[in-house]
Amino acid sequence: MSERFTKGMARNIYYGGSVFFFLIFLALTYHTTKVMPERDHRENITEAVAHGKELWEENNCIGCHSLIGEGAYFAPELGNVYKRRGGEAGFKAFLNGWMKAQPLNIPGRRQMPNFHLSDKEIDDLAEFLKWTSELDTNDWPPNIEG
Amino acid sequence: MNTLKYQSQAVAKPYFIFALILFVGQILFGLVMGLQYVVGDFLAGAIPFNVARMVHTNLLIVWLLFGFMGAAYYMVPEESETELYSPKLAIILFWIFAAAGVATILGYLLVPYSTLAHYTLNELWPTMGREFLEQPTITKIGIVIVCLGFLFNLGMTILKGRKTAINMVLMTGLIGLAVFFLFAFYNPTNLALDKYFWWFVVHLWVEGVWELIMGAILAYVLIKVTGVDREVIEKWLYVIIAMALISGILGTGHHFYWLTTPEYWQWVGSIFSAIEPLPFFAMVLYAFNMVNRRRREHPNKAATLWALGTSVMAFLGAGVWGFLHTLAPVNYYTHGSQITAAHGHMAFYGAYAMIVMTIISYAMPKLRGIGEANCNRAQVREMWGFWLMTVAMVFITLFLTGAGVLQVWLQRIPESGEALSFMVTQDKLAIFYWLREIAGVFFLIGLISYISSFWVKEKIAS
Ligand code: HEM
Ligand code: HEM
Ligand SMILES: [Fe+2]
Numbered sequence: 001m002s003e004r005f006t007k008g009m010a011r012n013i014y015y016g017g018s019v020f021f022f023l024i025f026l027a028l029t030y031h032t033t034k035v036m037p038e039r040d041h042r043e044n045i046t047e048a049v050a051h052g053k054e055l056w057e058e059n060n061c062i063g064c065h066s067l068i069g070e071g072a073y074f075a076p077e078l079g080n081v082y083k084r085r086g087g088e089a090g091f092k093a094f095l096n097g098w099m100k101a102q103p104l105n106i107p108g109r110r111q112m113p114n115f116h117l118s119d120k121e122i123d124d125l126a127e128f129l130k131w132t133s134e135l136d137t138n139d140w141p142p143n144i145e146g
Numbered sequence: 147m148n149t150l151k152y153q154s155q156a157v158a159k160p161y162f163i164f165a166l167i168l169f170v171g172q173i174l175f176g177l178v179m180g181l182q183y184v185v186g187d188f189l190a191g192a193i194p195f196n197v198a199r200m201v202h203t204n205l206l207i208v209w210l211l212f213g214f215m216g217a218a219y220y221m222v223p224e225e226s227e228t229e230l231y232s233p234k235l236a237i238i239l240f241w242i243f244a245a246a247g248v249a250t251i252l253g254y255l256l257v258p259y260s261t262l263a264h265y266t267l268n269e270l271w272p273t274m275g276r277e278f279l280e281q282p283t284i285t286k287i288g289i290v291i292v293c294l295g296f297l298f299n300l301g302m303t304i305l306k307g308r309k310t311a312i313n314m315v316l317m318t319g320l321i322g323l324a325v326f327f328l329f330a331f332y333n334p335t336n337l338a339l340d341k342y343f344w345w346f347v348v349h350l351w352v353e354g355v356w357e358l359i360m361g362a363i364l365a366y367v368l369i370k371v372t373g374v375d376r377e378v379i380e381k382w383l384y385v386i387i388a389m390a391l392i393s394g395i396l397g398t399g400h401h402f403y404w405l406t407t408p409e410y411w412q413w414v415g416s417i418f419s420a421i422e423p424l425p426f427f428a429m430v431l432y433a434f435n436m437v438n439r440r441r442r443e444h445p446n447k448a449a450t451l452w453a454l455g456t457s458v459m460a461f462l463g464a465g466v467w468g469f470l471h472t473l474a475p476v477n478y479y480t481h482g483s484q485i486t487a488a489h490g491h492m493a494f495y496g497a498y499a500m501i502v503m504t505i506i507s508y509a510m511p512k513l514r515g516i517g518e519a520n521c522n523r524a525q526v527r528e529m530w531g532f533w534l535m536t537v538a539m540v541f542i543t544l545f546l547t548g549a550g551v552l553q554v555w556l557q558r559i560p561e562s563g564e565a566l567s568f569m570v571t572q573d574k575l576a577i578f579y580w581l582r583e584i585a586g587v588f589f590l591i592g593l594i595s596y597i598s599s600f601w602v603k604e605k606i607a608s
Contacts, residue, residue: 005381006381007311007377007380007381007384010381010382010384010385010388011311011384013384013385013388014384014385014387014388014391017388017391017392018388018391018392018395021391021392021395021396022391022395024396025395025396025398028396028399028410028411028414029342031408032342032402032407032408032411033339033342035408036338036339036342036406036407039338039406039407040336040337040338040339040406042336042338045335045336049335050335053335053337054269054272056275057263057268057272057274057275057276057333058259058260058263058264058268058272058274058275059259059260059275060196060197060200060259060274060275060280061196061275062196062275062276062277063194063195063196063197063199063200063259063277063280064194064195064196064199066482067337068341068404068405068482069404069481069482070277070341070482071277071482072195072196072199072277073482073483073484073486073487074179074182074183074195074199075195075568076567076568076569077482077568103190105187106187107187108185108186108187109186109187110182110183110186110187110195110569110572111186111187111190111194113190113194115260131337132337135337135338135406136406137404137405137406138403138404138409138412140403140404140478140481141481141558142478142479142558142559143558143560143561143562143565144562144563144565145557145558145562145565145566145567145568145571146568
């Protein structure tokens with residue numbers, strides 16, 4: 001770098017540039033949070049959905065699964081599991097059967113623990129996953145397998 | 147022999163030692179998980195995958211924090227040309243942080259996670275159960291308190307001493323680390339908002355303020371081992387971190403493509419994150435340039451090797467592997483696949499694990515009263531560790547990338563109905579996972595040889 005480009009100039013670019021782009025980031029964040037309600041359908045967050053999210057967190061489901069692509073990559077994506085496993089007609093029954101069948105104990109197969117949830121709790125978890133599957137995610141995932 | 151310029155720098159030593167102990171734990175749990183990937187029921191009752199994963203990633207974050215703190219306690223007195231404000235506070239905080247960390251890890255291992263959540267009253271202020279932020283709320287509060295005490299101690303030291311660019315950049319990075327961690331306490335019921343602000347911790351750490359910390363440590367070590375003029379090095383430092391923040395802040399958008407967020411993030415995120423590799427590339431040029439222009443032959447060859455190595459591996463892991471999946475049309479197919487895991491591994495190792503080992507390599511001989519550098523035999527052993535770990539990480543990344551490409555090909559690209567399911571796809575990837583596990587064993591051997599170098603002494607001529 002030429003001698004005319006001094007440390008002071010570099011420092012000013014650093015401070016000026018970071019502050020400038022941070023402000024833009026804040027402005028975009030503000031705008032995003034304003035328009036998100038149309039896409040996340042927060043009006044559909046019932047008590048059951050809220051409780052389902054708590055159960056999702058307190059059992060650390062994210063430690064094996066991904067949810068809309070974030071989390072672990074050891075077990076299937078669950079953001080769209082509601083649609084993959086029966087939807088309105090069959091998902092609740094599926095999830096209840098699934099949770100109670102764990103651990104499957106198939107030798108060599110990856111194992112999901114049993115979390116000893118009640119029917120009510122499994123139902124709330126299902127409501128949370130249903131709500132999640134209805135988020136407008138710009139068409140992600142590319143197909144039903146997640 | 148006393149080789150420290152300022153006696154209070156000595157508080158860095160327990161931080162560094164503890165960091166390395168946690169690093170070993172991290173790798174052991176990584177190997178457990180790597181095996182569970184292919185032998186699904188391995189230890190499934192005793193250590194379920196999710197538990198091993200929490201231990202693996204939380205140990206990583208915590209050991210890096212210990213490393214950063216040790217680095218700061220070592221560097222700041224020398225840069226400020228004054229003793230640390232309160233060495234006693236630094237030691238007290240060390241024990242608090244270490245105890246809280248150990249207790250949390252034991253909690254993960256000994257009781258079911260939901261029990262831990264109830265014991266720690268998660269329902270009062272739920273923050274648990276989110277990736278990387280699994281710690282009980284009380285632990286999170288402890289982390290904040292430790293950070294505040296730490297920043298206070300450093301701030302008071304800098305206030306009474308010299309204010310160099312390295313000091314200021316390091317402090318800004320550390321303050322940013324603490325500030326963005328506060329978003330860990332925001333956990334709205336609305337998952338979309340929860341995820342949006344979760345990235346304020348995760349992304350703005352690794353692609354924002356942590357880069358300042360890395361830049362400051364690298365600059366410090368380069369000044370020491372090359373003897374190049376401080377003005378030159380600090381000018382580069384500013385240029386690099388300017389590029390890092392200018393690209394990295396709006397680069398957060400690469401996590402807002404599929405999140406109930408407006409489409410413009412696909413443009414903003416793609417464009418700005420595509421610039422993010424630049425500062426990492428600049429770091430490579432800078433590190434090699436300064437070492438070539440060196441004005442002294444520093445006896446600590448290992449530290450120089452780490453400094454060069456971290457710049458290259460950070461560029462590969464963050465820059466190249468990050469760019470690979472950062473453009474929205476690519477990310478649509480790769481999001482949350484093994485490609486993500488490949489990138490996460492090489493980036494964290496190259497940028498942050500290696501920068502911490504750089505400062506440890508430079509500082510430990512002085513902290514231990516050995517002198518400027520370890521004896522030749524110890525350095526050779528340390529460099530074996532460097533090469534084994536680094537080459538093993540290259541292979542881990544390549545195998546995971548292979549798995550990821552095949553996963554995308556089988557599971558993501560075909561239409562619904564044609565695409566293989568997640569679990570069927572995983573079976574097809576087994577060979578890559580076995581190879582990754584073997585590379586992981588080499589990584590562990592590298593780590594053992596690195597750690598063993600601390601006990602290697604010169605052969606006494608008979
Ligand atoms: C013996 C070596 C290692 C093995 C076998 C290993 C294995 C694993 C496995 C199986 C996962 C979970 C992936 C999933 O969610 O399905 C993981 C996650 C992770 N590991 Fe490692 N690991 C090793 C070393 C390291 C090292 C050295 C680092 C960094 C310095 C590291 C950083 C991470 C990170 C950041 C994640 C989370 C990745 C993400 O969320 O994308 N690991 N590791
Ligand atoms: C040292 C710096 C970096 C570190 C430590 C790092 C680490 C990580 C980790 C651990 C994840 C996974 C997060 C999760 O669990 O969901 C991730 C995701 C990602 N990173 Fe980085 N990263 C770094 C720099 C970069 C850079 C410079 C780029 C772009 C050029 C980049 C692009 C991405 C993208 C696009 C994702 C999302 C992947 C997905 O959609 O699944 N990263 N990074
Ligand atoms: Fe990112």
